[in-house]
Amino acid sequence: MKVANRHSDCCAAEKHTHTNDNHKHASDEHGDDDGHDHGSTEPQSWLSHWPLLTALTVVIVMMVLEYGFHITFSNLIQLIIFIPAYLLAGYNVLDLAFRKAMRLDFFNEFFLMSVATVGAFAIGSYSEGVAVMVFYAIGEWFQDTAVSNAKRSIKALLDIRPDAVDVIRDGKIITVNPAEVNIDEVIQIKPGEKVALDGVLLSEKATFNTAALTGESKPDNKNKGEQVLAGMINLNQLSEIQVKASFKDSKLSKILEMVQDATARKSQTQLFISRFAKVYTPIVFLLAVLVVGLPYFFVADYVFRDWLYRGLVFLVISCPCALVVSIPLGYFGGIGLASKNGILFKGSNFLDVMTQVDTVVMDKTGTLTKGVFDVQRVVSNNFDEKELLKLAAAIESKSTHPIATAIVKHAGDVLQDVKIEQVEEVAGHGLKGLINGKEVLAGNARLLDKFQITYDKAISEEADTIVVIAVAGQYAGYITIADELKEDAKQAISALHALKIQTVMLSGDKQTVVDKVAKLLGIDHAFGNLLPENKVEQVEALKQQGKHLAFVGDGVNDAPVVALADAGIAMGGLGSDATIETADIVIQNDQPSKIVTAIKIGRLTKKIVWQNIALAMGVKVIVLILGAGGVATLWEAVIADVGVALLAILNAVRIQQMKV
Incomplete structure (x- = not known):
């Protein structure tokens, strides 16, 4: 079962291929290239993040001692305390930065954060260097959690296929995996159970909850011979269903596959942001270098340490992760909201x-x-009316069109001794075949025109849908059909x-x-x-x-x-x-009003995504200017960066809770 990986490299915006749940990516021996298993949807416990939490505790305690009790420590003591905390919080980031640097990939968030924090240590800003790494790691943690939750909620909407089903074999009921059931076998569904496979109802009648497929909780009453789909829930009585599609070919399986594939198809906005990040990051590095070096030629009292600090602030705030994570997350939210409303976007x-x-x-x-037709009248032309209906039902029995079904249903049990041969569809016109050795045509008036058969042109004035019938080259009459x-x-x-x-x-x-x-x-x-x-x-x-x-x-x-x-x-x-x-889009419950819902969800998603873009870029530009001017410190930079990322993520996540 394929699941699309999250965009794994926020700054480089590398495009990963799909992974299989049962086979890890080659790089997974070290984790994904970004240090996170974004393909997984399993939530991680707080205890699994003990290194980060330990580092956070150290930062908080040292801040309380310094600013609350005015206790200061020598540089050596600070190094002894802060270096272990820094390594606990930033080991993965430093490792990934080194591995990417070995591949001559320097323009990524990991290298950016490593340079900024090591630089902070170099100029003696130990607590700030650790804080930058700690809060960056916390931001990544929240991002990973949000993406995993979004994917898991989308998957959970439709991954409701039962893993066992009761099938009747040799007069006995045995429980097997749905994948082992053959077409035309009979399965038994108890009240409250989910239907595992597509088929037709053999019981006289049954009532099903179709919410999993359609988003509508209204019970659906089915009669014998009507279609029942996997994912429906049997509500009130033991029912038997004859299987008509294998497990992998059921509509529910196909729908689930569509939703999983949807997360891999990127929008134009996502693609733009990915391309933007590839250009943006090198420019930021260059600007940071200019912030440090260019003032040397213009500022009379140039102090390298001060301007290096400003350059480090510039690097920290410039990380585009909020953009490259929150935007795909916004689209995941849109897909999830659509699925809740019975609409599947394939990308x-x-x-x-x-x-x-x-x-x-x-x-x-x-x-x-509705496509549920009823025969209104049978009008013959110098032909026995019952025989006309019988011939029409015989040839239409070879079609699955709703009109054909209505005629066969109206005719009743008249096809026992009828010989039906060589039935073929004439595209856009109707059917042609041999019924008891006679050539029969059944379809619209254009079918008779095609075979140059004369008929009463007045039938074109009929307000209802008509099926015109010709027997042995002669116009025999027509049947009127009404749809609701x-x-x-x-x-x-x-x-x-x-x-x-x-x-x-x-x-x-x-x-x-x-x-x-x-x-x-x-x-x-x-x-x-x-x-x-x-x-x-x-x-x-x-x-x-x-x-x-x-x-x-x-x-x-x-x-x-x-x-x-x-x-x-x-x-x-x-x-x-x-x-x-x-x-490209599937409306599961066949309601035309869902077309409007799909348009509204598209517009809502785009609105949220552009809100995130404006928020992230606006705050970054302001803090970049303040940092270059020496007003913003590393504290403001990291809080602004992480804060913007979290606000953008929360804004994206709320899409799934909205009503349209």
Whole structure:
């Protein structure tokens, strides 16, 4: 199971590859290159930090003695006391600085802190040198803890797969690991247990809590034959489920993998800060050297020790760690907040993309409507009505489309003696096949046009969705299907308009149906009678107009458009695997209102991240000026550096507690 490492080198901003939980990185014999195991999400106890706590105690005691009781010690006594404390607090930093220096890497926070603190000792500022190292190490400790907690909270949101499941084999119930269960085997779920694998319900009915998958705690009632997904919790009675996907292929496993991979995809802001740190650190070193040496040529009473002290202050405050840690942490928080709301961002870069979206393009069926169809009428044309329904149900039984499912359900048990052969999908049109030796076509009116079959053109005026049927080359009639709008569809469109976002609907359904839905919801522009390639053309046309697009869809035919949009959003409940895998963002509970939530989370995350950038840079610039001017001491420098880092981290962490 892959987990993305935290950015390991705050100043050098090196990009690490993923590690595997079971195999440590080659450098791990010494810890990661930054001296911390950022890949781990296990919390460390206070006792494991006894060297740092001991050093902190020494600093506090010496400060109390000096400033509280005015007790001073000779330089030798101070060295005897402070050098062990310095080594306890800074051993890891000194070790890493040395190892990086051996690779000619001098522009990093470890070398920076080592130079600053050793320099403080060189000019006799022992307590300040130790304090700089102690507070820097404390800041790193808090940073590591915050990053680990952020990753652990994201992982915990979805890592809820049971590690055991009851499977029925040879009439006996045995408990096995879910990975050992085969497709089509039957598993038994007790009340209160989590479903371990995707499948269909064999019991007559059951009720499930789907909060882990959708973010919604509302119970979901399932009937026999309906889909049940891993991660749902059985609420009220013993249920049997026939497995339809292996453990690794379940939607929950794929979702978990998406979330883990998401922490590795960096946003443009993160990438900019990483590049900035690589340039910024060498410049800071140069400026520190100039602060020390340049006044020699211009200041009459130049004292090397005083200007060296100012240069050391300059080095301490210049560390960009607050930026390079708090910014990824802000994006982790955004991903975590989205997951809590049933939205999966496959990378922090897509949080940024959603802040730029000015047009949301949506599919109709399964996105704005429930995709749960009911047959309204069966209209025959010189053909037996029951036979027409039977033939339509036979060919549609080979399709998983919601319309096909509705026709098969409406027909009932009529397919026992029907011979079904050579069924093929005509993309964007419908189905063609042999039913009891007769060629049957079932789909939209364009299907009959394609095969040059004459039909009553008046059917195009039907307000409902229709499936037109031809038998043996002759128009035989049609079936009308009605779909329901999702409860929050109108609210979603209104909320998008409130955010000044344009809405567009693209559908393969006929224009009369599309216009009806668009009018009910208040959609700005609606286009019907579209084949998959027509949807692509519409999206390309919008992009050529300079629009920043999010496309929302659920069907296999939506996958190309999802891939083309700036942000591809898939409805994860009813959505096809192809669309979910292609999408950048997955809405787990299929609610259109979550599109608005995703945009708001993106904007909120960006706001927090830029607050951190402004805070860190603002304070650093002020203290850098004060330090160069001799006003700020090492104490102010380290407190400002650590304080800014902690404030930025707390600001980033609070994202996950916010409501949108």
